Each structure stands twice: as C-alpha cells, then as structure tokens.
Amino acid sequence: MAKLINCPVITISREYGAGGRSVAKRLSELLGIPWYDKDFVKATVSSSGFSEEDILREGEEMSSRQIFLDSLLNSMVSYTSSGDAIFQAQKKEILRLAQEPCIIVGRCANIILQQAGIPSFDVFLYADMEFRMKRAAELKENDDMDLRKYIETRDELRAIYHKHYTKAEIGDYHNYDLVLNAGILGFEKCVDIILHAL
Numbered sequence: 001m002a003k004l005i006n007c008p009v010i011t012i013s014r015e016y017g018a019g020g021r022s023v024a025k026r027l028s029e030l031l032g033i034p035w036y037d038k039d040f041v042k043a044t045v046s047s048s049g050f051s052e053e054d055i056l057r058e059g060e061e062m063s064s065r066q067i068f069l070d071s072l073l074n075s076m077v078s079y080t081s082s083g084d085a086i087f088q089a090q091k092k093e094i095l096r097l098a099q100e101p102c103i104i105v106g107r108c109a110n111i112i113l114q115q116a117g118i119p120s121f122d123v124f125l126y127a128d129m130e131f132r133m134k135r136a137a138e139l140k141e142n143d144d145m146d147l148r149k150y151i152e153t154r155d156e157l158r159a160i161y162h163k164h165y166t167k168a169e170i171g172d173y174h175n176y177d178l179v180l181n182a183g184i185l186g187f188e189k190c191v192d193i194i195l196h197a198l
Contacts, residue, residue: 007120008101010180010194011110013170014125014152017132017139019182019190023125024103035103087165106158110167110175123194124176127183 009029013022019034021037028035103154109123113183127135133147142150162170171177178197180190 002175008028009098009109009113009120010103010198011113011120012103012105012125013123013124013176014106015127015132015171016151016158017135018125018127019187020105020125022187023123023182023190023194024105026187027103027194030191030195031101031103033101033103035105036097040086108162108166111162111168114175115166121194121198122176122178124171124173124179125182125190126171126179127181131183134169 010024012020024035024037052060076198090107091112094107094112095116095118097104098109098113098116098120110120113120114122129148129151132151136142136147136151145153159170163169168175178194180193182190185193
C-alpha cells in the first residue's frame, strides 16, 4: 500500500468516459483511502432531504434553459432552485468528507476545496472521442442515444453546471495540479503518474 504524502484529499475531474471512476477506484485500493462518486449521492440524500433521483438528475449537470428559468424566478420571488439547494448540500458534504483523506470524483470538488482553503491534489482526465465512445459503450448509460451525441451532451451539461456554480471552466489546466490524457496513457499509467506525483 502506498503512503499519501502531505495531501489528505485527491479530486478527480473528468470528461465523460475518460475513466474518473476507474482511476479513483484503483487509487483508493492502493492508498487505502475511500473514494466517493455514487456513494456521494447517498451521503447527500441523508443530509439534504432530497431524493436520490433528484441528486442524480441535478447533482452535476445543468442546462442553459434551467439557468435562465432559475434567474427569472429568483428575480420575481423569494425562490431557491432545487439545483442551488442540491449544490449547497453537496458542497457541505464535500467539506465534511475532506476532513479525512479521501478521493472525490467530480462535483466541482477541486474548486470548492480551493475556495475553502482546504489542501487537495487536483487531477483532470481527458481523452479523444473514440476512446470515450468505447468507454461509454461499456458503461451502457446512454439509453440508446447515439454515443457521440450522448457524450457531447453530458460534457456540455457538466460544463454549464461547473461554470454556473464555480465561475471556472471545467478542464482549465490552471485549476488542476495534473492533467492527463487517459486515452493515450491508459488508466493504470494514470494511476502510476498520480502516485508518483503524490
């Protein structure tokens, strides 16, 4: 088992299909620390009062139309969108989890921790479309939608969500300690590089 050096929290941001969960799971095994992605949803459910379906639907993606409607309603009445409330619940959960060594996949964790002054080692994974389409086919999450269209839609919704809540662009290398092309390197090599960097 490797030893984590001077960094209690690792965040992994990613393009859809670039292997964020696979890399996090392997790092977790090697470092002996927990990783959070789907488990994160369950923890947010228990602390927020929202259903698992609500959080899965609104917890990391947002459309331009949704932002427009929320801003319109916010200007008319005292209104908090479910997206805003879920983001705040997830932010609270990220800050709680970051009190112990762990790996957090997605959910703007790198920016949330940076803004809170909590040290983290922040990784971004990307890959070319062919690699991501192959990975998406393995994941079988596209509900029969064309794989390329599905990936482009997921990326767009994540980018809008990230920009709306953090004012930062997802994938901007300035916001990460390490940016890796998982398509060329493969997941195991990405894990090796992250461990070496740590």
